[in-house]
Amino acid sequence: MQQLGKRRSTDTPTIIPHDRGNCGLLLKALKGKGQCDKFITSPNNSDAALTLKGGRNLRVSDKVYVLNQRGEPLMPCSPRKARNLLKERKANVKTRTPFTIQLTIVTGETVQSVALGVDSGYTNIGLSSVTGKQEVFSAEVALRTDIVKLNSERRQYRRARRHRKTWYRQPRFLNRSKSEGWLAPSIQHKLDSHIKVIDQVKKILPVSSISVEVAAFDIQKLRNADIKGVEYQNGVQKDCWNTREYVLYRDGHACQHCRGKSKDKILEVHHIVSRQLGGNRPDNLITLCSTCHKKVSQEKIKLNIKPSKGFKAETFMSTVRWKLVNILRETGNVVSHTYGYATKQDRIAHGLPKSHINDAFVIAGGAVQQRIPTQYFMRQVRKCNRKLFKGDRSHIRNTAKRFIEGFQRYDKVRWNGTECFIFGRRTTGYFDLRRADGTKIHPSVNSKHLILLESAKTNLIERRMAASSPE
Numbered sequence: 001m002q003q004l005g006k007r008r009s010t011d012t013p014t015i016i017p018h019d020r021g022n023c024g025l026l027l028k029a030l031k032g033k034g035q036c037d038k039f040i041t042s043p044n045n046s047d048a049a050l051t052l053k054g055g056r057n058l059r060v061s062d063k064v065y066v067l068n069q070r071g072e073p074l075m076p077c078s079p080r081k082a083r084n085l086l087k088e089r090k091a092n093v094k095t096r097t098p099f100t101i102q103l104t105i106v107t108g109e110t111v112q113s114v115a116l117g118v119d120s121g122y123t124n125i126g127l128s129s130v131t132g133k134q135e136v137f138s139a140e141v142a143l144r145t146d147i148v149k150l151n152s153e154r155r156q157y158r159r160a161r162r163h164r165k166t167w168y169r170q171p172r173f174l175n176r177s178k179s180e181g182w183l184a185p186s187i188q189h190k191l192d193s194h195i196k197v198i199d200q201v202k203k204i205l206p207v208s209s210i211s212v213e214v215a216a217f218d219i220q221k222l223r224n225a226d227i228k229g230v231e232y233q234n235g236v237q238k239d240c241w242n243t244r245e246y247v248l249y250r251d252g253h254a255c256q257h258c259r260g261k262s263k264d265k266i267l268e269v270h271h272i273v274s275r276q277l278g279g280n281r282p283d284n285l286i287t288l289c290s291t292c293h294k295k296v297s298q299e300k301i302k303l304n305i306k307p308s309k310g311f312k313a314e315t316f317m318s319t320v321r322w323k324l325v326n327i328l329r330e331t332g333n334v335v336s337h338t339y340g341y342a343t344k345q346d347r348i349a350h351g352l353p354k355s356h357i358n359d360a361f362v363i364a365g366g367a368v369q370q371r372i373p374t375q376y377f378m379r380q381v382r383k384c385n386r387k388l389f390k391g392d393r394s395h396i397r398n399t400a401k402r403f404i405e406g407f408q409r410y411d412k413v414r415w416n417g418t419e420c421f422i423f424g425r426r427t428t429g430y431f432d433l434r435r436a437d438g439t440k441i442h443p444s445v446n447s448k449h450l451i452l453l454e455s456a457k458t459n460l461i462e463r464r465m466a467a468s469s470p471e
Contacts, residue, residue, distance in 0.1 A: 062373060063136055065204040067094060067102040068109055073206045075111050076136055096454055097412075097461045098137075098376060100204050111206040117364025118212045119343070119356050120194055120324060122313035126356030127197065129205050130366045137205055138357045138466075139376035141197050141459075142437070146382070147186040152276040183319070191320045193380060195327060200459075209334045211363050213343055214321035217314035236282065243282055244269050251287035257296075257303060264289040270296060273307050283308035338363055371466065379436045379460045381410055405429045405447035410456035415445055419453060421460055436462040 064082035066074040077085075082101055085091040094100040112131045119126030123145060129137040162169075183191065201207060220227050220235075240246040247269050254260055255267065270288045271278060278284035286305060288296065295301045328335045343359050350367060352358040357375060390398045402408055404425050411422045415433055420441045424432030431450070433441040 063098075065098055065100040065137075066091075067100060067204070068107065069103055069105070071102065072109075073111075073202070073204050074103075074107075074109060075206065076204075097463060098204060113208045114205050115364045116198070116201055116205075116207045116210045117360040117362070117366070118194070118198060118210060119359040119363060120213055120317070120321075121356065122190065122316045124356050125194060125197060126358075126360035127201060128357055128360035128364050128366065129201060129207065130361065130364045130369050132369070134370040135361060135366060135372045137201060137376075138361065138372055139197075139201075139378055140356045141193070141378040142380065143190055143193050144380045144382070147189050148276060150382075151185055181323075183323075187316055187319060190316065191323060191327075194320075194324055197378070197459075198328070207333075209336065210328055211336045211338060211365070212325055212328070213340060213359070213363050214325065214337045215317045215340050216321060217311070217318050219311050219314060222311065222314065243280060243285065247282055247285045248287055250282070254287065255289035255292055256286050256305075257288055257292040257301070260289075262289050262291040264291040266290040268293045272303070272305055278307065278310065281308070281310065283310070373466050375464050375466050377436055377462045377464055379462075381458060381460060383458050400425075401427075407431065407447055407450065407452065408456050410460060411452055412454035412456075412460070413450040413452055415442065415450050419462070422450075422456075436460040 062079065063076040064079055065076045066082075068074055082091070082099075085101060085103070086093070090105050091101040091103050094102045114129050114131055114136065117126075117128045117130070121143075123143055125141040125143065127137070127139045127141065128135060198210065220232055224231075236250075237243065237246045240249065248267060253267065255262065255264070266289065267287055268290055269285050270293055271280075272284050272286055284307070286303070292301065296303060325335055325337055343362050346362045346367075347354070347358055350362065352362065361371070385398075385400075387398050390396050404427060407413070407422055407425065409422055409425060413420060413422060413433070418441060420433045420435055422431045423434045423438075426444075429447040430444040431447060432443050433445055435441065
């Protein structure tokens with residue numbers, strides 16, 4: 001137990017102190033090194049660090065976020081100012097990424113107007129906070145895309161268990177009512193994720209206003225740019241009894257793989273992508289004869305068909321656009337909205353390349369403000385894996401331990417001077433290390449060579465220089 005506790009102790013100090021006065025004041029860089037009880041402070045540059053004795057350092061951004069004694073956000077300060085506050089024991093380290101300190105003394109609490117821009121999206125969110133003179137925070141968030149698959153898998157396990165264990169019970173159906181404003185679980189999760197990341201920014205910055213990009217998409221117009229009038233009522237399935245009949249009619253009642261060479265007259269409608277992911281859209285269905293369909297199911301042949309893109313992202317944005325704005329307003333925020341065409345026009349006018357962070361910068365009202373040289377990349381991951389069994393047929397009991405050698409999945413660690421995350425573990429104590437976006441660092445590293453920086457969270461946060469941020 002002592003070894004486990006020692007291994008899980010992080011490099012983030014918990015008892016360190018802050019300073020009276022304006023924490024947003026930018027000071028000149030130190031030319032020397034100051035030293036205190038536990039820390040050695042390094043020169044103030046864009047990669048400033050708080051260095052523990054022994055050579056291990058805590059890398060911080062060029063902006064250090066500040067909280068008052070009550071935990072309310074103040075304006076960010078420079079790394080040098082933060083080092084002085086910690087050295088004089090007037091502040092404590094609150095979080096490591098983004099590096100945030102909390103004052104332990106009474107200080108002035110005058111704050112500037114901070115605008116937060118939110119580039120909402122189906123798979124990515126762009127965030128940018130700006131003042132009148134500079135950008136103080138920027139981040140890109142990668143949302144989860146596995147909710148639909150996991151929910152379908154859970155439903156399958158539950159039905160199988162009920163069939164085995166409670167087969168004698170009377171079947172139940174249509175006994176679940178949906179509340180007003182109900183959303184599908186996958187869409188609800190993405191909406192909640194937008195609210196969550198906005199609240200995280202508000203915890204470290206005194207956000208005074210929020211601007212959100214909303215969008216409404218005409219799916220029919222995306223399919224056919226020339227559609228108009230009554231053509232909206234005359235869809236492709238007009239005069240067809242159901243989707244299956246339309247697909248058979250569309251494909252000429254012929255197998256789209258063998259073109260009738262198998263001489264099998266029985267036709268079936270096949271899902272190009274599984275129904276749980278692709279749905280029952282006509283674009284995801286194709287006509288196959290029974291012979292070809294059986295071979296496809298047994299993976300003996302592979303269809304040379306490119307799956308249709310679908311319009312999940314467009315449907316999501318059209319569904320939640322006003323829900324997001326209204327929820328933010330109901331919680332007391334000053335919220336405004338803008339549209340994609342306006343964002344694109346302003347971004348091009350300022351000569352900015354296309355990216356989620358640049359879009360958020362423009363949405364927040366950014367124009368001539370000085371850009372922050374560092375950005376944060378966040379990736380959402382699942383909190384737990386509660387499967388009792390694993391394997392293709394779920395017959396192998398899952399005996400994986402939560403902690404191996406004091407580490408768990410998604411712990412942030414340092415190996416060979418590189419900060420990365422544990423994506424895979426082995427009982428032998430060798431781990432698969434990757435960056436937050438999945439880039440491989442090393443497939444097998446001994447736990448003895450790792451230093452724990454931050455315990456696992458549902459949001460993996462990685463600090464990057466602006467030039468290397470993915471677009």
